[in-house]
Each structure stands twice: as C-alpha cells, then as structure tokens.
Amino acid sequence: MRRFGEDFFQQKTKRIVIIGLTVLLVVVSFYSFKSIQYADRFLPKTEINHIDVGGLTVDQANKKIDAELSDAPFAIQLNNTLWKKIKRSEFGWQQDYMNELIGIKEQQVPFAWGIRLFSGSQHQLASTYDQTQVNQLIENFGATLLQANLTRIPTKNASIEWGKKSFVIVPEKKGNTIDVAAVQKVLKQNLENGKQSVDAEDYYAQPVLTKNDSNLKKQKDKLNQFAKMKASYTISGQQVKIPSTELQSWLTTNEQAEISLNQEKVTAFVTKLNDEYNTKVNATQFNSTRRGSVAVPAGIYSWSVNIPAEVNELSAQILKGEDFNRVPIVESDAPNVQTTIGNTYMEIDLQNQHMWYYKEGNVQFETDIVSGKPSTPTPPGLNYLVSKSTDQVLRGFNDDGSKYASPVSYWMPIDHTGVGIHDSNWQSAYGGDLWLSRGSHGCLNTPPERMAELYPILEVGTPVFVF
The missing domain is CATH 3.10.20.800 (Ubiquitin-like (UB roll))
Incomplete structure (x- = not known):
C-alpha cells in the first residue's frame, strides 16, 4: 500500500515538471519569436515626437510621422473657440526623418521588448520650418492675445500700500489675462514636437509676488x-x-x-x-x-x-x-552763500540811520550814518561786502546832471549798482534826519575816524542787511 502511494506521487510530480517545462518552452519560444520580429521594428511604446511608432518598421514610422505631422490639423484655441487651424506642411515642415529613425532603431535591444511594455521610450526629433512664417504666426497670435487682454481682468501682484495707520500688504489677485510670452513659447514648442494643439486659456498670467513673500x-x-x-x-x-x-x-x-x-x-x-x-x-x-x-x-x-x-x-x-x-x-551768484545767515553780519537800519557789525553774535562796531537822500535813496536788500579798497575817487552825476568826483580813503561796495560804505569828510554830522537834506547819492556815509576802525575788521563776503 505504501509502495503504491509513493509511485503515484512520483508520477504526479513528473507530470507537473513536464507541463512546466513545456509552458516555459512555449513562453521562451514566443518571446524569442517576438524578439526576432522587433529586430527590424520599433519596440512597443516607442514614441517619436509624441507619435506611437511601436511595432512599425522605419519606413512605416517615417510615413506615419509624415502623415500625422504634415497633414493633421494643428489647432490654436482662444476664448474657448478655434482661432486658427493650420497644417505643418504650410510652414515648410521637414518631412523625412529616415536617417534619425534608423539611428533610434539601431540603438534598440530587440530582446528587451518585454521590458518596454512597462516603461516605453520617448524621442524628440528636431523639425525644420520656414522660421519667417512661424515667427509671423507667433507674432500675430501674440498681438491677438494682447488685444484680448484689454477686456480681461488683470492679474495683480501682492503689493504694499498705506493703510489707516501703517503700510500693509495687499494680497495678490488672480485675473484671467493671458501670459502672452508663455503661450507664444508653447505654440512654437507644440508645433515642433508633434502635439496637435495649443489653448491660450491654459496659460493665465500668474502673480509673481504673493502676500506670503x-x-x-x-x-x-x-x-x-x-x-x-x-x-x-x-x-x-x-x-x-x-x-x-x-x-x-x-x-x-x-x-x-x-x-x-x-x-x-x-x-x-x-x-x-x-x-x-x-x-x-x-x-x-x-x-x-x-x-x-x-x-x-x-x-x-x-x-x-x-x-x-x-x-x-x-x-x-x-x-x-x-x-x-x-x-x-x-x-547763487554770491560766494559761499548760506541759507541761514548766522551771527556774523552787517546791519544797516535806514530808519534809525545807524549801522552795526556783529561777529559771532557780539557787536564789534556801530555808528550813526547818513544814507541816500530822497531823490537817490539807499536801496534796501540783503547784500554782502563785495570788495575792499583804499584811496578811491567815487564818480557819478548830481540831480541836476552835473558830474561829481568824491575822493575817499576807504571804499567797500555792497552791491553791483555802486552802493557802498565809505568815509565822508564832507559831512559834519551823522544820524537823525540829516539824510533828508544832506543825504548821499545812495551810499552809506560814515564818519572818517569810525571808517578807519571798520575797514580792517570787516571781511569780504560778510552779509549786509539794509532795511
């Protein structure tokens, strides 16, 4: 009884082994047969310019690419409608890829066809177009997109604005304006790589800056x-x-x-x-x-x-x-002019007929004067000591038209019209209302002895207030 059971088990095992070897032989034979077939064909799931050429010979693949790329319509969409439908042949598309296809096939390993069922392979072959026509198409579509954007809601970056009490970040805002440059780029790529369309609505302008930046x-x-x-x-x-x-x-x-x-x-x-x-x-x-x-x-x-x-x-x-x-x-035309005069200046008060020289806020000199008479008054203004000189002869015209020439020991002009500070030995008194009857031709008559004191201490460029 035991002997019978052992024989049965051995016979069953033998049959299983024979069946397994037979199946393996069939699978190997089939795989080898297919490998031989793929020796002159493209492996499964081989895509060239997004066109499936798996199982095709080089000649068949070349004809399929030619048919699908040359004659198949390429659609350009805008506003969810067809803007233009074209054929690549209209743009001088290069139709013969034979040499490139042969190169791809020769790099294949036919025995690896089974692996390709799961992984596949993709290849991109360069296309030759009439670039002038392609560029014109891209430019025309870009102009159309710009025009379309005029009526769309613009995309806005996050920004900073003044709020009620401080600067705040205003969040970005997504609109539906089209990213023209992106669409033009994709149009060219899709035209060259085998895709059949481009839809501008897929490329809305995106904000560059967000509120979380x-x-x-x-x-x-x-x-x-x-x-x-x-x-x-x-x-x-x-x-x-x-x-x-x-x-x-x-x-x-x-x-x-x-x-x-x-x-x-x-x-x-x-x-x-x-x-x-x-x-x-x-x-x-x-x-x-x-x-x-x-x-x-x-x-x-x-x-x-x-x-x-x-x-x-x-x-x-x-x-x-x-x-x-x-x-x-x-x-300014004045040298070293200051917007704030400071504490060093000459002060000539025409109403009080008196003159002061302040240096760093302290009075260095003061005296009564005789200014211009009513017919030739001393002009008020903020001036400065233009220059200094000694032993000059001041010349001009009297009211009656006659000329005068007045020698002075010290001469200090304070404007560009001939008005200045000088000694006046012809004046017997100073101050008060003397300017009404014995006034000058516009200059500031100063006692000779006082002028001798002022001349050496007053520097050229010192501001002079006359009022």
Missing part, C-alpha cells in the same frame, strides 16, 4: 520704519519739517518689492520749498537790533534751491531710513 514682508516693515522717520530742514534760521503724511505718500515699491520714492512728489515738495524760502524773490526775515523782526528784500546775497540736485540728495537721505535734518543744496 518673505521679502515683501521685510519691505513692509522697512516702509513702516521710514514712515516714522523724523525729517526736517534748517533754512533761514527756521526748522521746516517734512510732514509724516507727506513722506509716507512718497514711499513706494516696484514689482520686485524694492523700496523707492515717487520722484514727481519729491520734486513737487522741493519746488514748493524753493518757492517759499528762496531769497532771490522772497524777503528774508531778520531780527534787527532796534526794530525787532523786519523783512529785508532780496538783494545780491540771494539763493535758490538747486532742485534736481536737492531731489537726488533728499531721496538718498530718506532711503537711509534714519532721522535727519538737512540744509538744501542751493545755487
């Missing part, structure tokens, strides 16, 4: 620091503040979130500053010795703001992000 957040914080900046000018002895609200309105950012200033607004502010404070047109407020605050008209010691230069310097100063007080860059 770390650099944008840093710039927002920096802008808020700028908004708190204390900025001012010292001009004509006054503090002129740049209002924080105005400064905030100048700050802006570009597409890269870089901080800059609105140059038109900065220029408008500097222009207004010049209009209000320049001394070529405006009078200078002066705290006089006897009459308190007086307005001294413009004279030759005058200035105006150099607007382009000041706009550049002010912008650079602001972008440092630090509190500042500055003096504007000015232009």
Whole structure:
C-alpha cells in the first residue's frame, strides 16, 4: 500500500515538471519569436515626437510621422473657440526623418521588448520650418492675445500700500489675462514636437509676488520704519519739517518689492520749498537790533534751491531710513552763500540811520550814518561786502546832471549798482534826519575816524542787511 502511494506521487510530480517545462518552452519560444520580429521594428511604446511608432518598421514610422505631422490639423484655441487651424506642411515642415529613425532603431535591444511594455521610450526629433512664417504666426497670435487682454481682468501682484495707520500688504489677485510670452513659447514648442494643439486659456498670467513673500514682508516693515522717520530742514534760521503724511505718500515699491520714492512728489515738495524760502524773490526775515523782526528784500546775497540736485540728495537721505535734518543744496551768484545767515553780519537800519557789525553774535562796531537822500535813496536788500579798497575817487552825476568826483580813503561796495560804505569828510554830522537834506547819492556815509576802525575788521563776503 505504501509502495503504491509513493509511485503515484512520483508520477504526479513528473507530470507537473513536464507541463512546466513545456509552458516555459512555449513562453521562451514566443518571446524569442517576438524578439526576432522587433529586430527590424520599433519596440512597443516607442514614441517619436509624441507619435506611437511601436511595432512599425522605419519606413512605416517615417510615413506615419509624415502623415500625422504634415497633414493633421494643428489647432490654436482662444476664448474657448478655434482661432486658427493650420497644417505643418504650410510652414515648410521637414518631412523625412529616415536617417534619425534608423539611428533610434539601431540603438534598440530587440530582446528587451518585454521590458518596454512597462516603461516605453520617448524621442524628440528636431523639425525644420520656414522660421519667417512661424515667427509671423507667433507674432500675430501674440498681438491677438494682447488685444484680448484689454477686456480681461488683470492679474495683480501682492503689493504694499498705506493703510489707516501703517503700510500693509495687499494680497495678490488672480485675473484671467493671458501670459502672452508663455503661450507664444508653447505654440512654437507644440508645433515642433508633434502635439496637435495649443489653448491660450491654459496659460493665465500668474502673480509673481504673493502676500506670503518673505521679502515683501521685510519691505513692509522697512516702509513702516521710514514712515516714522523724523525729517526736517534748517533754512533761514527756521526748522521746516517734512510732514509724516507727506513722506509716507512718497514711499513706494516696484514689482520686485524694492523700496523707492515717487520722484514727481519729491520734486513737487522741493519746488514748493524753493518757492517759499528762496531769497532771490522772497524777503528774508531778520531780527534787527532796534526794530525787532523786519523783512529785508532780496538783494545780491540771494539763493535758490538747486532742485534736481536737492531731489537726488533728499531721496538718498530718506532711503537711509534714519532721522535727519538737512540744509538744501542751493545755487547763487554770491560766494559761499548760506541759507541761514548766522551771527556774523552787517546791519544797516535806514530808519534809525545807524549801522552795526556783529561777529559771532557780539557787536564789534556801530555808528550813526547818513544814507541816500530822497531823490537817490539807499536801496534796501540783503547784500554782502563785495570788495575792499583804499584811496578811491567815487564818480557819478548830481540831480541836476552835473558830474561829481568824491575822493575817499576807504571804499567797500555792497552791491553791483555802486552802493557802498565809505568815509565822508564832507559831512559834519551823522544820524537823525540829516539824510533828508544832506543825504548821499545812495551810499552809506560814515564818519572818517569810525571808517578807519571798520575797514580792517570787516571781511569780504560778510552779509549786509539794509532795511
């Protein structure tokens, strides 16, 4: 009984082995047969320019590519409708890929056809077109897209704007405008690589900056620091503040979130500053010795703001992000002109017929004078000591037209019209109302002995207030 069971088991095992070997032989034979077939054909799932040529000979593959690329329509879609349908043959497409196809096939390993059933392979062959026609098509479609974008909602990057109390980030906004450059690029690629269409609606413009951009957040914080900046000018002895609200309105950012200033607004502010404070047109407020605050008209010691230069310097100063007080860059015919006179100057009070010389705030000299008579009054104005000389003869015309020549020991002109300070040995007294009856031709007559004291201590370029 045991012997019978063992024989049965052995016979069953033998049959299983025979069946297995038979199946294996069939599979190997079939795989070998297919390998021989693929010796002159492309392996399964071989794609060339997105066209399946698996199982085809080189000649068959070349004809299929020719048919599908040359004659098959290529569709360009816009607004979910067909904008244009073309054939590649209309653009001088290169039809014969025979040499390239032979090269791809020769690189195949026919016995690997089974593996290719799962992995496949893709190849891209360069196409030759009439580039002039292709470029014209791309340009025309680009122009159409630009026109279409005019009626679409634009995509906006996240940006920084002034809120109620501080700068805030305004989130990006996705629109439906088309990324023209992207569509043009894909149109060319698809035309060359075997795809059959391109749809512009697949390429909406995307925001470059989003509300979560770390650099944008840093710039927002920096802008808020700028908004708190204390900025001012010292001009004509006054503090002129740049209002924080105005400064905030100048700050802006570009597409890269870089901080800059609105140059038109900065220029408008500097222009207004010049209009209000320049001394070529405006009078200078002066705290006089006897009459308190007086307005001294413009004279030759005058200035105006150099607007382009000041706009550049002010912008650079602001972008440092630090509190500042500055003096504007000015232009003037006077040497070393200052927007704030300071504590060294000559003061000539025509009403009181008196003259003072202050140096660093201290009186160094003072005297009564005789100014111009009513018919030739001394012109008021903010001037400066133009030059100094000795032993001069002053010449001019009297009221009746006759000439005069007056020798003086000390001559110090203070403007460009011939008005100056000089000694006058022909005057017997000074001050009071003498100018009404014995006044000069416009100069400041000074006692000779006092003039000898003033001449050596008064420096050329010293501002002279005449009022």
